[in-house]
Amino acid sequence: MADLLTAARMRAIENAAIKAGSVTGAQLMESAGECVLAAILARWPGMAAAPHRALVLCGPGNNGGDGFVVARLLRGRGWTVALFLAGDADRLPPDARANHDRWDGAVTPYEDTAFAREAGPLGPQDLILDALFGTGLTRPVDGFEAFRAAAQRGGGRPKVVAVDVPSGLCSDSGRVLHREGAPAEPPVRADLTVSFHAEKQGHRLADGPDACGAIQVAPIGLPPRADIAAEDSPVTLNERPEAFDKGEGAHKYAHGHAIVLSGPPGTGGAARLAARGALRIGAGLVSVCCEDAAVPEHAARLDAVMIKRANGADGLARLLEDSRLNALCLGPGLGQGARDLVPVALKAGRATVLDADALTAFAGDPGALFGLLHENAVLTPHAGEFGRVFPDIAERLAATPDHGPAFSKIDAVREAAKHAGCTILLKGPDTVIAAPDGRCTVNSAHYDRAAPWLATAGTGDVLAGFVTGLLAQGMEAFDAARIAAWLHVEAARRFGPGLISEDLPEALPACLRDLAAAP
Numbered sequence: 001m002a003d004l005l006t007a008a009r010m011r012a013i014e015n016a017a018i019k020a021g022s023v024t025g026a027q028l029m030e031s032a033g034e035c036v037l038a039a040i041l042a043r044w045p046g047m048a049a050a051p052h053r054a055l056v057l058c059g060p061g062n063n064g065g066d067g068f069v070v071a072r073l074l075r076g077r078g079w080t081v082a083l084f085l086a087g088d089a090d091r092l093p094p095d096a097r098a099n100h101d102r103w104d105g106a107v108t109p110y111e112d113t114a115f116a117r118e119a120g121p122l123g124p125q126d127l128i129l130d131a132l133f134g135t136g137l138t139r140p141v142d143g144f145e146a147f148r149a150a151a152q153r154g155g156g157r158p159k160v161v162a163v164d165v166p167s168g169l170c171s172d173s174g175r176v177l178h179r180e181g182a183p184a185e186p187p188v189r190a191d192l193t194v195s196f197h198a199e200k201q202g203h204r205l206a207d208g209p210d211a212c213g214a215i216q217v218a219p220i221g222l223p224p225r226a227d228i229a230a231e232d233s234p235v236t237l238n239e240r241p242e243a244f245d246k247g248e249g250a251h252k253y254a255h256g257h258a259i260v261l262s263g264p265p266g267t268g269g270a271a272r273l274a275a276r277g278a279l280r281i282g283a284g285l286v287s288v289c290c291e292d293a294a295v296p297e298h299a300a301r302l303d304a305v306m307i308k309r310a311n312g313a314d315g316l317a318r319l320l321e322d323s324r325l326n327a328l329c330l331g332p333g334l335g336q337g338a339r340d341l342v343p344v345a346l347k348a349g350r351a352t353v354l355d356a357d358a359l360t361a362f363a364g365d366p367g368a369l370f371g372l373l374h375e376n377a378v379l380t381p382h383a384g385e386f387g388r389v390f391p392d393i394a395e396r397l398a399a400t401p402d403h404g405p406a407f408s409k410i411d412a413v414r415e416a417a418k419h420a421g422c423t424i425l426l427k428g429p430d431t432v433i434a435a436p437d438g439r440c441t442v443n444s445a446h447y448d449r450a451a452p453w454l455a456t457a458g459t460g461d462v463l464a465g466f467v468t469g470l471l472a473q474g475m476e477a478f479d480a481a482r483i484a485a486w487l488h489v490e491a492a493r494r495f496g497p498g499l500i501s502e503d504l505p506e507a508l509p510a511c512l513r514d515l516a517a518a519p
């Protein structure tokens, strides 16, 4: 799994390498500039074939230093480069200053009118390089209206390339820094963002993916992960998981029996979706469990999924005396009964997924839930449900990010998992999954894994079912959550446009086949 770095960790990696004598700051900066140029030329062959025009915007730190390197390299290839500096040359940090001094063209102080004059006639083979702010962004950015206007001009607009991160975006949180009461104006959207050594958290969270356009990571001569000081629990990008094989000839009872609780008659669709998901992902047996009145509805709609009856909390307690029922899913379509059923389920000590109504039931009294949760529980809230269970953390996440690094979705979910003592999966295109021991991964449905079709009714119910089905097979909670989340996106991508939630379980077998076939 690839790590997602914070600015602080990136700095620590750089400093460790420099201190160890394996590389100098100047070499890193040169290498960064070379990588940006190489990425540009590889992406737009027309720019490699002949020189064009570039406007290079340099900021007051080392991100600006990278900009000076790229400007020099472009000029060396015959490009016409206009360079603008936002800040004071005398206050540039040493490596950036050295590259400022090596630049033999004009350095024009950034101001909108001068930039607008240059930007006027730029075409689609021309370039604007955003080297204003990178991982050192500490406060909101403003005063770049001409840059914004030039980048947004339609038709033949120039390509915008961001160095490390689009300026204005916090590289830890992917949030746009802005002042209290002021609108969060998105950063100028890049067509390509070239980052160094490893992706930063912000490339995968919140507004980051949209602002970055496309992301490319370049090695700049820093030692690989194994060589750097080990961090307790790095945040990873949730990538293709290892295959989990049911094994030939194993009996269905060896793969667990998952129970999906259902609500009153007429509301059972969500539970059936979850149950179908649990079955497709490999649980040996799956039953929908409902009160007597809901049996006819389910009986008319279910075949491979079985039906079990349980009336109210007492009925559920009696049902759970059967120790073969080893994984539970409560929430999808569960309705008002959730408040009484969840404690029974959690006290039974089974691997348990709580979603939707099972979380909302504790709005206003989340403390009642925390005493019951255990390490085999997985909560799968969307943002609204998360706020009901963790109102204090959600409030911090909603507060204006007026300084960097801003409180991130990763910070929020890690804190929640620690507080709750169980795995939390906070849904979104940037799904964050954290375990109480600090493990954390981001399941990103962005860039080459974008799956906009997942934003449709019922997909969350299927995800809860996927997690439950893996738990039934004996998988540990965090692993079940991350593998389910990855397969959920994979199934959506495989199906593509027109997807409805019923399609997700049906798209799964092909994904599982691929996993099993992968080396």
Ligand SMILES: NC(=O)C1=CN([C@@H]2O[C@H](COP(=O)(O)OP(=O)(O)OC[C@H]3O[C@@H](n4cnc5c(N)ncnc54)[C@H](OP(=O)(O)O)[C@@H]3O)[C@@H](O)[C@H]2O)[C@@H](O)CC1
Binding pocket: 014, 025, 028, 029, 032, 059, 060, 061, 062, 063, 064, 065, 066, 093, 132, 133, 134, 135, 136, 137, 138, 139, 140, 141, 142, 163, 164, 165, 196, 220
């Ligand atoms: N270190 C290395 O070896 C390598 C680093 N590399 C590159 O360096 C980048 C990180 O460089 P960096 O740490 O100097 O931070 P950077 O993003 O340039 O900004 C810092 C400056 O901006 C200022 N400032 C902040 N916010 C502001 C605002 N809103 N408006 C105005 N000013 C604001 C801030 O001021 P301060 O907060 O200190 O007052 C400070 O002066 C990284 O992204 C990568 O591109 C690569 O070359 C590889 C090798």
Ligand SMILES: [K+]
Binding pocket: 063, 130, 131, 132, 133, 134, 162, 163, 164, 165, 166, 167
């Ligand atoms: K930048």
